[in-house]
Amino acid sequence: MPETPEPTLRDRIAEALNNARHTHPCPVTSSTYWTGCYHPDGTSIACHTSRRTDAVLAVLPAPVDRAAVLREAANALALVGPPTLASGPQAWTEAIETLRRMADEASR
Numbered sequence: 001m002p003e004t005p006e007p008t009l010r011d012r013i014a015e016a017l018n019n020a021r022h023t024h025p026c027p028v029t030s031s032t033y034w035t036g037c038y039h040p041d042g043t044s045i046a047c048h049t050s051r052r053t054d055a056v057l058a059v060l061p062a063p064v065d066r067a068a069v070l071r072e073a074a075n076a077l078a079l080v081g082p083p084t085l086a087s088g089p090q091a092w093t094e095a096i097e098t099l100r101r102m103a104d105e106a107s108r
């Protein structure tokens, strides 16, 4: 049996939007029918958009902390050690391989 592919971010956003009307009842009217929610003060469009926005934000990946990523890469390179006259080109290759391995591990 073929393996089911992982849902893409687009797939997850589409599913969140499809399910938003079930998972985000209106805080003003408690309506679970989000496209037909009419507020007495006329803010139904904002309500509709707000609930869709909350549904999308809930499935977005956490923002990347670039500083933490760069610190982790620097720490990994420090473990490889400084190049010597004899190991110069090899140390450079090991540093590149270390960063690529870290990138591969992070993408899993």
Ligand SMILES: [Zn+2]
Pocket: 026, 027, 028, 029, 031, 037, 038, 039, 044, 047, 048
């Ligand atoms: Zn509403």
